[in-house]
Amino acid sequence: xxxxxxxxxxxxxxxxxxxxxxxxxxxxxxxxxxxxxxxxxxxxxxxxxxxxxxxxxxxxxxxxxxxxxxxxxxxxxxxxxxxxxxxxxxxxxxxxxxxxxxxxxxxxxxxxxxxxxxxxxxxxxxxxxxxxxxxxxxxxxxxxxxxxxxxxxxxxxxxxxxxxxxxxxxxxxxxxxxxxxxxxxxxxxxxxxxxxxxxxxxxxxxxxxxxxxxxxxxxxxxxxxxxxxxxxxxxxx
Numbered sequence: 001x002x003x004x005x006x007x008x009x010x011x012x013x014x015x016x017x018x019x020x021x022x023x024x025x026x027x028x029x030x031x032x033x034x035x036x037x038x039x040x041x042x043x044x045x046x047x048x049x050x051x052x053x054x055x056x057x058x059x060x061x062x063x064x065x066x067x068x069x070x071x072x073x074x075x076x077x078x079x080x081x082x083x084x085x086x087x088x089x090x091x092x093x094x095x096x097x098x099x100x101x102x103x104x105x106x107x108x109x110x111x112x113x114x115x116x117x118x119x120x121x122x123x124x125x126x127x128x129x130x131x132x133x134x135x136x137x138x139x140x141x142x143x144x145x146x147x148x149x150x151x152x153x154x155x156x157x158x159x160x161x162x163x164x165x166x167x168x169x170x171x172x173x174x175x176x177x178x179x180x181x182x183x184x185x186x187x188x189x190x191x192x193x194x195x196x197x198x199x200x201x202x203x204x205x206x207x208x209x210x211x212x213x214x215x216x217x218x219x220x221x222x223x224x225x226x227x228x229x230x231x232x233x234x235x236x237x
Contacts, residue, residue: 037095057157057185074098077151083158087115099126103133136167139174182222
């Protein structure tokens, strides 16, 4: 675990937030810019949808991927992002050499596809894919365990005020193999959502990689526990 003194945390948070920039001229379509992995990334957002906004947790995860690219080498790794939203994390992982599948709800896929193509075409070793994933729905049909082998599962700010926490846990469980690494940036808000971490630990070994109290964000690394001994009956599929 990386324990940051207050002053050092402030410096790192400031560095993370400096990676964001805004257009000098207001345009008819809202967008934000980011500097990661040696590229200028432009993200189109929508203010009327939680999933189409870049939240600080995504910046924390992108910064970690970039600054820890030797320890967490993504080149040629098979990566899936759940709740990809605007696609920033998937884009950065792609720019770092990963073979990425960016997933979200069907109503978000148009904007997600736009951002991914705009920022990765002719720039990446592997062109990322965009695919629908509704948590807990048709998992075996759309992501069969026999053929879906992910080295990394990435998630940024997927736990918030929504009624699908059971389905989210089921999705983590389905996609994760024994050697899959989960990198998850979590912003702590309400008690109900915070309790999800405890439930998550019934299936996965959880390690804190870094903590940013000023943002209420913790970055976790997780790997599954033994499936035979830890799977709750309510998660059987």
